Amino acid sequence: MGKPKAKRLKAAHHESSDATSDVAASAIADSYNEQIRPLLDAVDRLRHLKVTQEGIQLPTIVVVGDQSSGKSSVLESLAGISLPRGQGICTRVPLVMRLKDDPSAAAGSQPMLQLEYGRGRVVATSERKVADAIDEATAEIAGSGKGISDAPITLVVRKRGVPDLTLVDLPGITRVPVKGQPDNIYDQVSKIIMEYIAPKESIILNVLSATVDFPTCESIRMSQKVDRNGERTLAVVTKSDKAPEGLLDKVTMDDVNIGLGYVCVRNRVGDETYDQARAEEERLFRDHPLLSKIDKSMVGIPVLAQRLMQIQGAIIAKCLPDIVKQINDRPAPSSSRCHRI
Structure with missing residues (x-):
């Protein structure tokens, strides 16, 4: 009889520990929502008001990477939805992804998705149709070929469990045009990327494939132009399971x-x-003879999401007072418009 009792006590202890962890996680989430979410909403509204066109820079996480570096996979994992894929450049316009946790939604329920682009165009869509909706909006903005445009599309994702983040995904960097792309595609993409990563308010999320040498990545070369010491650059290394040898040394x-x-x-x-993907990822970095040696604070999509939220909160808190001052210093028509946020 003693042994079953001990097991019950042990099980009760684990349940208590799990409950304590859940309470702690909930408290952290509540604290974040109370402190950072209003600031992020304010920045998103300023972006919607196009204050950047008036020379006011907003704190932004900008996602850059060479073509086929795995950018789409990272963004899909963070948002929990599928994005357009295919040959050549898939992201042909800047895609502003506004991820919003929806704690009130039932577990496993469908996310609420909408696209915003052009002059006030708002299109509701579904998880099954979002990739097609983005393709259609892209074609409307940049044409049906393989050309690019600097006019952004905003994708709003309200879903239970997603990190509260706003990210800007930019076209992948390609040196050699594929059929249908303009000859100066590299120059066009570079111009858009540099416009987004140059402001000191921008955080650069550099997506690197584990299968390549990092110093040869064009995205690294570009980010070093504007952030030589890497003070505002975070790297996410994709395809870790494809090239585990030497990855520990690289990072x-x-x-x-x-x-x-x-x-x-x-x-x-x-x-x-x-x-399933997150479970496999956890198993990979726990059990793989080489990848298990990488510190757990440096592996996994959940860690990436947490790091991005921390960085985003810090940059918004740092930049917002100056942004408010710039708005207040503007002539009356602009400032009165912005004061309505």
């Missing part, structure tokens, strides 16, 4: 000045659900 020696650190992730494979 600890840091030959390319990534000041905000590295996070290594595993890309979702085939028809895996996002929950």
Whole structure:
């Protein structure tokens, strides 16, 4: 009889520990929502008001990466939805992704999605149709070919469990045009990227494939132009399971000045659900003979989401007072318009 009692006590202890962890996680989430969410909403409204056209820079997490670096996989994992994929450039316009946690939604319920683009165009869509909706909006803005445009599309994702983040995904960097792309595609993409990453208010999320040498990545070269010491650059390393040899040295020696650190992730494979992909990712970094040696504070999509929220909160808190001052210093028509946020 004693042994079953001990087991019951042990089980009760684990349940108590789990409950304590849940309470702690909930408290952290509540604290974040109370302190950072209003600031993020304010910045999103300012972005919607196009104050950047008046020379006011907003704190922004900008996602850059060479073509086929795994950018789409990272963004899909953060948002928990599928994005357009295919040959050549998939992201042909800046895609502003506004992720909003919806704690009131039932577990497993469908997310609420809408696209905003053009002159006040708002299109509600679904998880099943969002990739097609983005393709259609892109074609409307940048044409049906493979050309690009600097006019953004905003994708609002309200879903239970997503991190509260606003990210700007930019076209992937390509040196050699594919059929249908303009000859100066590299110059066009570079111009858009540099406009977004140059302001000191921008945080650069540099997406690097574990299968390549980091110093050869064009996205690294571009970010070093505007952030030589990497003080506002965070790197996410994709395809970790495809090239585990030497990855620990790559992310600890840091030959390319990534000041905000590295996070290594595993890309979702085939028809895996996002929950299955995260379970496989956790198993990979726990059990793999090489990847298990990487510090746990540097691996996994959940770690990446947490790091991005922390960085985003810090940059908004740092920049917002100056943004408010700039708005207040504007002539009456602009300032009165912005004061309505």
